[in-house]
Structures are given as structure tokens and as C-alpha cells.
Amino acid sequence: MTAAPDHRPTFARLSLTERLDASLPLLLVPILVVLGFFAIGAPSSWLTLTVSGLAMGMMIFIMASGLTLVFGLMDVINFGHGAFISVGAFVGVSVLIALGDWTGAASLVLNMSAIFLAVVAAMAVTGALGWGFERVIVKPVYGAHLKQILVTVGGLIVIEQLIHVVWGPDEIFINRPEMLKGAVTFAGAALERYRLLAVAVGLVLFLAMRIVLRRTKIGLIVRAGVENGPMVEALGYRLRVVFVGVFIAGSALAGLGGVMWGLYQEVITANMGERMMVLVFIVAIIGGLGSVEGAFIGALLVGLLQNYVAFLEPKLALVSNIALMTAILMWRPQGMLPVVKAK
Amino acid sequence: MIVKLLSGDKPRSRVLTALLLVILICLAGAPFIFDGVRPLDTAARICIFILLVASYDLLLGYSGIVSFAHTMFFGLGAYGVALASIHMGRGFDALLVGSVAGALAAVILALLIGLFSLRVRAIFFAMITLAVASAVAVLVSQFSGLTGGEDGLTYKIPRVLTSANRLGEIMGTKISGKILNYYLIFFVSLILFLLLLRIVNSPFGRVLQAIRENDFRAEAIGYRVVWYRTMATCLSAATAALAGSLFAIWLRYVGPDTTLSFEIMLDILLMVVIGGMGTIYGAVIGATLFILAQTYLQNLMGTAAEATSGLPLIPELLDADRWLMWLGILFILSVYFFPTGIVGRLREQHRA
Amino acid sequence: MSDPILSLNNVHTDIAQYHILQGVDLEVPKGQVTMLLGRNGVGKTTTLKTIMGQWTCKSGEISFDGQDMTQMAVSARARAGIGFVPEDMGIFADLTVEENMVLGATSGPMDPKRKEWLLNAFPALGTFWTSEAGNLSGGQKQMLSIARAMAEDRTLYLIDEPTKGLAPAIVSTMAQALRELKAQGASILLVEQNFSVAKALGDTAAVMDEGRVIWTGAMADLATDKDLQERLMGLSMEAH
Numbered sequence: 001m002t003a004a005p006d007h008r009p010t011f012a013r014l015s016l017t018e019r020l021d022a023s024l025p026l027l028l029v030p031i032l033v034v035l036g037f038f039a040i041g042a043p044s045s046w047l048t049l050t051v052s053g054l055a056m057g058m059m060i061f062i063m064a065s066g067l068t069l070v071f072g073l074m075d076v077i078n079f080g081h082g083a084f085i086s087v088g089a090f091v092g093v094s095v096l097i098a099l100g101d102w103t104g105a106a107s108l109v110l111n112m113s114a115i116f117l118a119v120v121a122a123m124a125v126t127g128a129l130g131w132g133f134e135r136v137i138v139k140p141v142y143g144a145h146l147k148q149i150l151v152t153v154g155g156l157i158v159i160e161q162l163i164h165v166v167w168g169p170d171e172i173f174i175n176r177p178e179m180l181k182g183a184v185t186f187a188g189a190a191l192e193r194y195r196l197l198a199v200a201v202g203l204v205l206f207l208a209m210r211i212v213l214r215r216t217k218i219g220l221i222v223r224a225g226v227e228n229g230p231m232v233e234a235l236g237y238r239l240r241v242v243f244v245g246v247f248i249a250g251s252a253l254a255g256l257g258g259v260m261w262g263l264y265q266e267v268i269t270a271n272m273g274e275r276m277m278v279l280v281f282i283v284a285i286i287g288g289l290g291s292v293e294g295a296f297i298g299a300l301l302v303g304l305l306q307n308y309v310a311f312l313e314p315k316l317a318l319v320s321n322i323a324l325m326t327a328i329l330m331w332r333p334q335g336m337l338p339v340v341k342a343k
Numbered sequence: 344m345i346v347k348l349l350s351g352d353k354p355r356s357r358v359l360t361a362l363l364l365v366i367l368i369c370l371a372g373a374p375f376i377f378d379g380v381r382p383l384d385t386a387a388r389i390c391i392f393i394l395l396v397a398s399y400d401l402l403l404g405y406s407g408i409v410s411f412a413h414t415m416f417f418g419l420g421a422y423g424v425a426l427a428s429i430h431m432g433r434g435f436d437a438l439l440v441g442s443v444a445g446a447l448a449a450v451i452l453a454l455l456i457g458l459f460s461l462r463v464r465a466i467f468f469a470m471i472t473l474a475v476a477s478a479v480a481v482l483v484s485q486f487s488g489l490t491g492g493e494d495g496l497t498y499k500i501p502r503v504l505t506s507a508n509r510l511g512e513i514m515g516t517k518i519s520g521k522i523l524n525y526y527l528i529f530f531v532s533l534i535l536f537l538l539l540l541r542i543v544n545s546p547f548g549r550v551l552q553a554i555r556e557n558d559f560r561a562e563a564i565g566y567r568v569v570w571y572r573t574m575a576t577c578l579s580a581a582t583a584a585l586a587g588s589l590f591a592i593w594l595r596y597v598g599p600d601t602t603l604s605f606e607i608m609l610d611i612l613l614m615v616v617i618g619g620m621g622t623i624y625g626a627v628i629g630a631t632l633f634i635l636a637q638t639y640l641q642n643l644m645g646t647a648a649e650a651t652s653g654l655p656l657i658p659e660l661l662d663a664d665r666w667l668m669w670l671g672i673l674f675i676l677s678v679y680f681f682p683t684g685i686v687g688r689l690r691e692q693h694r695a
Numbered sequence: 696m697s698d699p700i701l702s703l704n705n706v707h708t709d710i711a712q713y714h715i716l717q718g719v720d721l722e723v724p725k726g727q728v729t730m731l732l733g734r735n736g737v738g739k740t741t742t743l744k745t746i747m748g749q750w751t752c753k754s755g756e757i758s759f760d761g762q763d764m765t766q767m768a769v770s771a772r773a774r775a776g777i778g779f780v781p782e783d784m785g786i787f788a789d790l791t792v793e794e795n796m797v798l799g800a801t802s803g804p805m806d807p808k809r810k811e812w813l814l815n816a817f818p819a820l821g822t823f824w825t826s827e828a829g830n831l832s833g834g835q836k837q838m839l840s841i842a843r844a845m846a847e848d849r850t851l852y853l854i855d856e857p858t859k860g861l862a863p864a865i866v867s868t869m870a871q872a873l874r875e876l877k878a879q880g881a882s883i884l885l886v887e888q889n890f891s892v893a894k895a896l897g898d899t900a901a902v903m904d905e906g907r908v909i910w911t912g913a914m915a916d917l918a919t920d921k922d923l924q925e926r927l928m929g930l931s932m933e934a935h
Contacts, residue, residue, distance in 0.1 A: 077466055140679055145466050147678055149409045150616060154675035157609060161668030165659045220794050224787040231785035234747055235843075236773030236801035274605065278477045281470040315485045322478045325471070329459065339789075 025336040029300050036308040047189035049307045055195035057303025058202020059264065063257035063276060064283045064295045065209065066250015072226035072290025072339055074243045076138055077145060080152035081254055081280065082273030083133075083159035084126040088255025089262035089272060090167050092122035093174045096263075103177040111177035115263075122259045123252040129159075130251020134244055156274060163270040171269040174262060198260055205253075206296055213292065222246060226290045226339050282321050286328040288335030297336060348537055350544040354624055356693035359686060363624060366631050370529060374522045375514060381638075387525055387593045389634050390532040391586050396614045397539050397626035398582035403612075404621030405543050406575040407555035411608055412456065412472035415479050416580040418602040419452070420445035420587025422483070425496045425597040433499040442588035446581045453580035457573035480603045495598020500524075504592070528589045535582060540623050542578065551575055552621075609667075610637075613674050619684025628685050633670075641666055700725040700851055700882045701746065706755035708738075708745045715741045717906035718755070723851065728873065728883045730893045730914055733903035734928055739886045740782050742903070743853045746884075747779050748772050760850060774801060778844035782855040782886075786836045788829030792820055795828050795839055799846030806847070813842045816872040834865040841869065851882045858889045870896055894918045902927045 033050055040046045067081045095118040096103055102114040137155040141147040175181075176194055183190040213219035225232045225239050233239050254273075261276065262268040283302055287294025302321050309320040328336060346353065354360045366389075369376060373386035395417055402408050423445025424438055431437040456475060460467040483490045490496065502508055504527065508520030516522075542548055554561040554568050562568045591597050601607075610633065618629020645663040652658050659665070681688050699722035708716035716738050723729045731739050744750045746757060748769040757765050764772055773779065787795055796805065796813075814821040817838040823831060828839060837857055844852055854873075858866045870892055877883060887893045893900070897914030910917075910927050917923060 077469070079469075137675065146403075146407055146409060147682070149466075149469050150612065150678045151675055153609070153612060154671050154678065157671035158668055158675070161665055161671060165656075165662075165665060165668070169664060217797065220790065220798055224790055224794075224798055227787050227789055228785055230749060230769070231781070231787070232798070233769040234749065234773055234779045234781070234785065235798055236770050237798075238768070238770045275477075278474050282474050285467060285470055315482075318478050318481045322474055325474065326459070333462070 032304050044189035051191050052195050053304035053307035055198040057300035059260050060279050061296050061299035063254050064280045066253045068284045068295045069246050078152050080155035082277040083156045084251045084254035085258035085273030085276050088122040088126045088258030089268040091125045092118040092259030093262050095121045106178045108179045111179045122255040126255025127248045127252035130248045134247045160270045171267050173267050282325050286325050288338040290339035291337040294337035350541040352544045356689040359689040375516050387528050390529050391590050392630040393627050394532040395586040396630045398579045399611050400615050400626050402579040406551045409469040410472045412476040414608045415476040416449040416583035417587040419449045420584030421591040421597045421602040424588045424591035428498040446584040449580040449584035450577045453576045457576040461569050461572045484599050497596045616677050619686030622686040625684045625686040701759050704756045707753045708750050721908050723884050727898040728896050730897035730900040731886045737903045738906045743855050776850035778849040778852040780840045780844045780854040784836050784840040786828045793824050795843050796846050799843035817842050834861045853884050855886045
């Protein structure tokens with residue numbers, strides 16, 4: 001048999017508009033930052049607002065990433081995700097209060113060690129809780145959206161109430177560790193230290209997540225599973241096990257987000273997670289359900305817009321996010337970076 | 344005659360029929376059967392919530408759509424009456440204008456949300472309604488100039504409907520405007536409830552159920568799924584708004600906590616699931632049980648907590664404020680083990 | 696005839712309310728290429744998906760390599776040594792060609808020799824190694840799907856209509872690769888509509904109709920007997 005003739009079709013060259021369309025979501029964040037600059041006028045306020053917007057966005061991203069992946073992999077929508085945010089905050093803050101000597105000391109090392117321990121404890125507890133939640137609440141209702149929503153809302157109610165049982169009915173106030181109080185001045189703008197830390201943590205996490213998703217086999221399985229779960233199974237991978245792992249990781253990240261958000265607000269309540277879910281959902285929807293990159297861009301957009309609008313017209317801050325969601329869904333009904341589902 | 348009033352949808356269980364009759368009689372005769380202000384207030388709340396929960400059942404149980412904006416529609420009706428009463432002065436015209444305006448606003452908003460999110464993916468609806476409802480709640484508390492903010496609004500309703508209007512005495516019960524007010528609420532709720540029963544048993548209702556069972560097939564047969572779902576959303580929103588108007592007429596007060604909060608949304612969910620989704624009658628059972636529990640179970644739990652105060656953890660779990668946790672557990676168990684709720688259970692027993 | 700590597704015994708499968716497989720009996724001999732033939736809609740694809748476990752069989756038994764796998768999970772069947780090329784190819788469009796291939800090697804990194812062989816057999820894959828698979832042409836996707844199933848050594852390959860809608864040049868590339876695969880000792884169950892491919896590759900053939908296997912025998916016998924073709928499939932396959 002003769003060798004088959006060389007078969008090498010070339011990719012059709014994408015037109016400029018097509019390429020622009022594909023990369024526009026990535027450009028939205030810088031566009032918004034520039035627009036904010038002109039709308040606000042004063043460079044120093046703009047810088048302060050941009051940093052706090054990015055900080056807020058990073059924290060929302062941390063909370064939203066697990067939710068969006070869980071949906072992408074198994075089509076499970078978890079309205080109880082907010083419970084992990086609250087539990088994480090309460091566990092983390094309890095640890096920080098217990099380590100009062102460390103957080104009160106004017107030593108960055110002690111402060112950061114306390115935060116580290118708080119985060120580890122929060123993530124361990126919420127990860128374990130996520131595992132239990134998956135087994136007891138989510139597993140029996142795979143494939144049934146209506147029941148999933150109802151049951152996970154039920155789980156949210158019960159966990160919130162359990163927080164009251166364990167930590168009492170009142171909100172808890174928490175001071176940030178000594179070295180994270182106050183702000184540094186840069187180019188005339190006051191940048192809160194804690195927000196800079198939040199931006200750094202968020203960036204590192206996002207990059208780490210990207211590396212895991214792109215460079216490791218488990219990451220490949222997750223990405224392939226989001227696109228076409230049955231084929232991943234037909235290649236011999238136990239998608240359910242992978243899913244439980246992602247659920248646990250997502251819950252732990254929600255717990256981390258809870259600790260960070262608690263320190264950001266300096267007060268925690270049992271229903272803080274429930275309140276955060278509104279932003280988390282908006283971010284997951286505008287990013288495209290199942291897309292981690294989309295959630296990242298969406299979270300930054302939401303954080304920045306909320307801070308800019310809060311400065312320009314305080315009463316419209318939350319509504320601005322609804323407007324953003326509406327605009328993006330009109331433009332792309334499946335979100336900015338929709339996950340291509342097989343069939 | 345009665346069967347016709349019920350649109351041919353009979354309770355189909357002797358126990359259920361008996362329960363419904365008891366509830367109907369108690370509500371109809373509430374001012375005469377029970378003494379005092381609190382029972383009458385409880386009865387009025389039950390009437391209003393039966394209507395509210397039944398309208399939610401049209402969405403959740405019959406159309407398979409989960410909405411978290413039902414309290415928003417409820418609130419729109421309530422604020423409609425409040426704002427009209429303040430700006431037009433006390434009077435029945437204000438009540439009417441407020442109710443109609445509230446219901447219209449609810450329909451328009453429902454139409455927008457529905458067309459927007461149901462077109463894409465039914466699951467978006469749940470998330471988007473949650474976001475929109477919370478944004479509206481925030482707006483209401485921020486624009487305090489118009490809405491009274493967190494404090495809410497108090498206003499006057501027609502004198503005829505207040506306790507200042509004394510009409511004499513029947514069977515040892517003093518008849519006041521308050522009792523007239525109660526009957527206004529009772530009868531409007533009853534009529535709207537029967538109307539909902541009619542809707543779900545009409546061809547429209549059957550199409551909704553077909554869509555709930557299999558939307559692809561319904562679409563393939565030629566039903567415009569988005570249109571039906573959006574219509575159901577609008578109808579349900581309008582009814583919820585009217586229930587809100589009744590609530591505002593009864594309380595003479597509206598505020599974010601009593602009409603718009605997420606907690607009330609959760610209450611509605613609990614009532615409809617525990618009572619029985621997709622049955623309409625479930626709303627009657629669910630709302631009655633829930634509100635009685637809310638009003639009286641807390642006392643009971645408080646007593647139990649005191650009785651166990653020597654033990655570790657148990658008193659905290661039995662604390663009167665933790666009643667929602669037990670209902671939450673009951674809710675989860677209902678979804679798993681009897682998704683058709685109490686009504687579905689009773690009907691199964693009847694068949695067996 | 697050698698021992699069967701796979702055998703189906705009276706397998707019934709329902710899809711929704713439809714009774715698609717109505718008692719399939721099928722044996723795939725070890726080290727041979729078995730063609731699964733029949734008109735459209737007689738249950739060939741459902742048979743493959745039932746073997747893979749993507750549809751559960753309502754009754755009957757499926758045994759593979761001497762073990763009963765009727766109740767096994769899909770992933771366990773794959774790990775037991777079955778490679779699957781579905782009709783829709785199942786390409787992960789957001790992943791690169793390389794990433795698709797890495798996923799094909801379930802139990803660990805791909806053997807370098809095997810990778811070299813596959814890249815020789817399907818040169819296009821090497822050309823687009825780092826491109827997103829979604830950008831490939833239909834034929835390239837098909838090659839990727841087959842190469843991915845071959846990325847590690849498996850006992851049995853289930854391949855669903857690999858030549859559908861492909862240019863003749865690609866068809867011969869593919870046929871050559873399957874021949875080499877067989878030479879390595881693998882068994883293949885191939886659903887094929889292209890009769891010249893079936894004739895060239897097949898050792899044995901099974902013809903399905905109305906959810907059952909109605910004829911099994913040597914491919915050569917079927918290929919030469921036009922009356923038989925007419926009777927089994929309602930048309931002479933030379934016409935294709």
C-alpha cells in the first residue's frame with residue numbers, strides 16, 4: 001500500500017473581528033480600569049479604589065472558583081456553597097482570636113503565622129464539611145437540578161443554624177493582625193496593607209490553579225471532564241472520584257475566602273456566606289459556568305465596578321453588578337468564556 | 344357545585360379533606376372561634392401565606408422553576424399599597440391603585456427576568472432571581488426617602504377597616520372594622536386561591552406540567568416552552584404581589600424584614616416543600632403548619648430547652664431560636680423521602 | 696476460530712422507553728478484526744455503547760477476557776483493556792492534541808515508542824501537536840480519536856464508523872493504522888458502512904437487524920455472496 005498523500009489543511013485565518021471577539025473578555029478588565037480612571041478623575045483615589053476593587057475581586061474569585069468547577073464537572077449547582085464561606089470565617093476567626101498574642105504582636109512573622117494557621121484550620125474544616133455535604137446532601141440528587149437547589153438550600157439553612165449553635169447568635173468582631181493594619185502610601189494614594197495582601201494571595205492562587213489545570217494530569221482530567229464527562233470515563237478515569245476531590249477543594253477554597261472576607265470586613269455573621277452567594281453567582285454566570293478563567297475575569301470586573309460605582313454613586317453599587325450581568329448576558333447569553341459542552 | 348369550585352381537583356384523600364375542612368372552618372370563623380388579637384393575627388397571616396405559597400407552587404411545583412424572587416414580588420405588592428396610601432391619602436381607592444400598580448410592576452419585572460434568563464437555561468433563573476431580589480432589597484433599604492429604608496413605612500388604611508370602627512356585637516364577639524378587614528383578606532385569598540386551582544387544572548396548567556416532566560419533548564411537540572414558563576412566572580408574580588398587598592392592608596406597616604427578606608423566601612420554600620409541591624393544597628397544609636409552628640413551636644422548644652438545661656449542647660440545639668434548623672432538616676428529608684410532601688403522602692395512603 | 700475476547704449473551708438494552716437491543720449474541724475472536732454491519736438504526740452504535748457501559752444492559756451478560764463485566768462501571772471497563780472510539784469522536788475541543796493524547800494513556804505517561812508509531816501513522820497529529828483539538832478538521836479529529844484510544848496498549852478496540860464522511864486518502868491512512876494495530880495482537884470490533892474498507896480489513900463479520908445479530912461468519916464469505924448481502928442488508932454492498 002502506498003503512503004497516503006500528505007494531508008495538511010491549514011487553519012482558516014480568523015478575521016480581525018473574530019479575534020477581537022475571542023479576546024475581548026480578557027481586555028474588559030483593563031478597559032474598565034481605564035474607564036474608571038477617567039470617570040473618577042483624581043489619580044490617587046482611582047488607585048486606592050482599583051486596589052480595593054482588585055482585592056475584593058480576588059476574594060470573590062476564591063469563593064467562586066470551586067462553585068463554577070463543581071457545576072462544570074457534574075452539572076451540580078450548589079446553593080449551599082455559601083455555608084462553607086461562613087464556616088470558614090468562623091473557624092478562622094476563632095483561631096485568630098485564640099492566637100491573640102501572635103496577632104497583637106508587632107511582628108510580621110507572628111502575624112502571618114497566625115493567619116496561616118487560621119487559614120489551614122478553616123480550609124481543613126470546610127474541606128471536611130464539603131466532603132460530608134457531598135455525600136449526604138448532593139450525592140442522592142445527581143442529575144436533578146430542582147432537587148439539588150432545594151436540598152442544598154436546606155443544607156445552607158441547617159449549617160447556618162449550626163453556626164449559631166456553636167458560636168452563639170451574635171456577630172463576632174475581629175481586628176486585623178497588627179502589621180496588616182493601616183495603609184502604605186504610594187504615589188499619593190493610600191493603599192491598605194490588607195488589601196495588597198488579598199490581591200497577592202488571589203493572584204498566587206489563580207496562577208497555581210492555572211498551573212494545576214494546565215500542567216498536571218488531574219487538571220487535564222478536570223478540564224476534559226467539564227467538556228465531556230462520559231468520554232473521560234470511557235478512557236478509564238473515575239470521574240466521580242475526581243468530582244468529589246474538586247468539591248472538597250472548592251469547599252476549602254470557599255473557607256479560605258471566608259477567612260479573608262471576614263478579616264476584610266472585620267466582622268463575621270452566620271449569614272455572611274449567604275450574602276456573598278449573590279456576588280458569587282453573578283461572577284459564575286458572567287464568567288460562563290464551568291470556566292475558572294471566566295470566573296476570574298468576572299470577579300475582577302465585579303470587584304472593580306462595585307468600588308468605582310460606590311465612589312461615584314454609593315447607592316447604586318450592588319445594582320451596578322446586576323447591570324453588568326445583564327449587559328454581559330445580552331452580549332453572550334452563556335457568559336464570557338462559555339465552556340463548550342459536548343452536544 | 345363544590346367540585347366545580349375546586350375545578351375538579353378534589354383532595355383525593357379522606358384525611359386531607361378533613362384537614363382542609365378544619366382549616367377552612369377555623370379560618371372562616373376565626374374571629375368567633377378564638378379570643379384575642381394574636382389568634383386573629385395568626386389567622387390572617389395564614390390566609391395570606393396560603394395564597395403566597397400557592398402562587399409559588401404554580402412556579403416550583405407545576406412548572407419546575409426555582410425562583411428566589413418571590414418575596415420581591417410580595418414586597419412590590421406591599422410597598423404598592425403603602426406608597427399609594429401615603430401619597431393618595433387613606434381610602435379604598437389608594438388600596439386598589441396600590442394593589443394594581445404593585446401587581447403590574449411585579450408582572451413587568453417577572454416578564455423581564457423570565458425572558459432574559461429562561462431563554463438561556465432554566466437553572467440561570469434561580470441564580471438570577473436571587474441576585475435581582477437581593478439588589479431590590481438593598482435598593483429599598485437605601486432609598487429611604489421613598490421607602491422608609493430599614494424602618495419601613497407606616498400609613499393609614501380606610502377607617503372602616505380599623506378597630507376604631509365599632510359595629511356592635513354578634514354571639515358575644517365585638518364586631519369591629521378589624522374583623523371586616525380580616526374577612527376582606529380571607530375572601531380575597533380564598534377567591535385567588537380557587538383561581539390558582541383553576542389555572543393549574545386548565546389546559547395551560549397541563550402544558551406546564553408536561554414541560555416540567557420533559558421540556559425537550561414539549562418543545563418538540565410544538566409548545567413554546569419559554570413562553571409558557573414566562574407566563575407562569577408572570578401569573579405567579581402577580582398573585583404574590585396581591586398577597587403582599589393584603590399583607591400591607593392587614594399590618595398597616597411595610598418594611599424590608601417583613602416583606603423582602605431572604606428569610607421569608609426560605610420560609611416559603613419550606614412551606615411549599617413540606618406541604619407538597621405540585622398540589623396547590625400543599626400550600627394550605629404547609630402554610631398553616633409552618634405559621635402555627637412559628638408562633639407556637641418556639642414556646643414549646645423554649646420549654647424543652649429549659650427542661651434540658653443541665654445537659655451539654657442539647658439546650659442549644661433546642662433553643663427557641665433554632666427552630667429553623669429543625670425545619671431545615673425536615674425540609675431536606677422531605678425532598679429526599681417524600682418530594683410530594685404531606686399532601687402527596689396522604690394521597691398515597693388513600694390509594695393504598 | 697480462536698477463543699473470543701469478548702462475548703455478548705442475549706443482551707437487551709432500553710433507551711428511554713425504546714427497546715433497542717433485543718437479545719444480541721456476539722463473539723469477537725481474539726486478535727481479529729470483527730466487522731459489525733447492518734443498516735442504519737439497527738443498534739450497532741447501541742451495541743458498542745452497551746459493551747462500554749454507557750448504556751446499561753437490562754438483561755443478558757457481557758464477558759471480556761474471561762471475566763463477567765455486565766455490572767462494571769464504564770471506567771473499570773476501560774481500565775480492563777477496552778479502547779473506545781465513539782461515533783461522535785469525543786474529542787476534547789478545548790484541550791490541545793497533545794493533551795488529548797496524554798489523557799488517552801490512562802495508566803501513565805505514554806510509551807515513547809508507541810507515540811512515535813502513532814505520529815508516523817497519523818502525521819497530521821504531529822503537525823498540530825500543540826493546537827487546540829477543536830480547530831482540527833473532521834478527518835484530523837477522527838484520527839486523533841483513534842490515536843487517543845491507541846495511546847496505550849489495549850486488548851480490544853471498539854471503533855464506531857471511523858471513515859464516515861472522510862476523504863479517501865485519510866481512509867487509507869486509517870485502514871493502515873488499524874492493520875498495524877492488529878499485527879500487534881489487538882482485537883478490534885469495528886462498525887463500518889464503507890464496504891470496501893470492511894472487506895479489506897475484516898476477518899469476521901456480524902450483521903445486525905432489528906436489535907439482533909442475524910448472521911455471523913467469515914468476512915470473505917459475505918463479501919463474495921451478493922445474494923447473502925441482499926438478504927441480510929437489503930442491498931448489495933458492492934454498490935457502495
